[in-house]
Amino acid sequence: MSVQTAQDHTHALEGWSLPAWTYNDPEFAKLEVERIFRPAWQVVCHISDIPNAGDWHSLDYVGESIIVVRGADQILRAFTNVCRHRGSRLVDGSSGCAKKLVCPYHAWTYDLDGRLTGVPDSASYPTLDKDKSGLVSVDMELWRGFIFVRLESGGPSVAEMMAPYEDQVAPYKFEELKALGRVTLRPRSVNWKNVGDNYSDGLHIPVAHPGLTRLFGKSYGVEAEPHVDRMWGDLVDRTSSNWSERAYQSLLPPVPYLPEANQKRWLYFKLWPSVAFDIYPDQVDFMQWLPTGPDSCLIREISYVLDDDRREMRAARYLNWRINRQVNAEDTELITRVQQGMESRSFSMGPLSDKEVCLKSFCRRVRHLIPEACLEHRPASGWSQK
Helix, strand or coil, X not given: CCHHXXXXXXXXXXXXXXXXXXXXXXXXXXXXXXXXXXXXXXXXXXXXXXXXXXXXXXXXXXXXXXXXXXXXCCCEEEEECECCCXXXXXXXXXXXXXXXXXXXXXXXXXXXXXXXXECCCHHHCXXXXXXXXXXXXXXXXXXXXXXXXXXXCCCCCHHHHHHHHHHHHHHHCHHHCEEEXXXXXXXXXXXXXXXXXXXXXXCCHHHHCHHHHHHHCCCCEEEECCCEEXXXXXXXCCCCCCHHHHHHHHHCCCCCCCCHHHCCEEEEEEECCCEEEEECCCCEEEEEEXXXXXXXXXXXXXXXXXXXXXXXXXXXXXXHXXXXXXXXXXXXXXXXXXXXXXXXXXXXXXXXXXXCHHHHXXXXXXXXXXXXXXXXXXXXXXXXXX
16 A cells, blocks of 8 residues: 555544554654654753753753753753764763863863854864854753753744643642652663553553552543643542552642642643653652664653652652552553564554544654554555655
8 A cells, every 4th residue: 555545544544553563663763753753842851950050951862962051141051962073972971060061072162152162273273163163052942940952943832732731730830849869761672652652541540550540440531632642530539458559648748739629639741742741749750751763762750849848748759659660660561562562463553442532643643744654564665765
């Protein structure tokens, strides 16, 4: 079946998942980088992580390294972490502080605003124009205290993406959050889409997450906007049989700034294509999954909290971590089983339930950006070059 024919059948594919071959095909993975990830927003950190002049945080993904730095003028800027001389990376690690950005290769020096200010033996470079050789900037957006970057311009802002849910997010005081611990990096031997599919899937909760089922009962719900998926569950007024869950239920204290309906609500948002915020009464986590190959990815996550010295709140945050550590272990097993099953030639596409609204929305978006995703079976090698 040709791509054009496949596009003609897009409507008929509305009730079907993406074909299995798109979860391990190298050519498809390269197109995803170009058409999905380079134009998409990714979260780097929170403004509280870089409070002072010279503080910086980096994010490495899809072959690029981005650095967000606070200038001497207190302005935040984002650049590629690349010297304009020979392409060397300027800084190593995930965070740091510097008065200047100095290349470790030939000591080219950049001010915190990206301007090239120092070149040893600069007179020996007849083609050098310092004014045109500053660091290359990338798009940056500050949304409710969180710093996002994207490699290519175009498409809606983070604020526009989250506009349908601003009223729901506002009470949580995102701008005042501070990091609880450090960023955790978890490599996974699965395609990035399997992580996202699982994150927005509500049907597996009663089957594979007994802990969440004990906590939420039948209250778990999902819905999809064009750029954001929302999931939620309300803690039921029934004591769990599990120690961690039971203690969380009893110790979670009232949160004065939250509406009554949110006091016992766990709320989840997934922003296209691979950034998620898990919002609890006691803390806020961000999580993102970044492709590292056709069948591998890296999960990056960290928790943020508001100042609260109550012992009950400290205990609730610890118990939250215990509960979600078990959920993460269950999800890791699930996505690994799916990735392994997709290697079988017996499986191509699966039917989607009318309740799988988030997955339907995701498949629709991917097929629009990469029409070959309409093809049930893997095309011949070299298809992406035609």
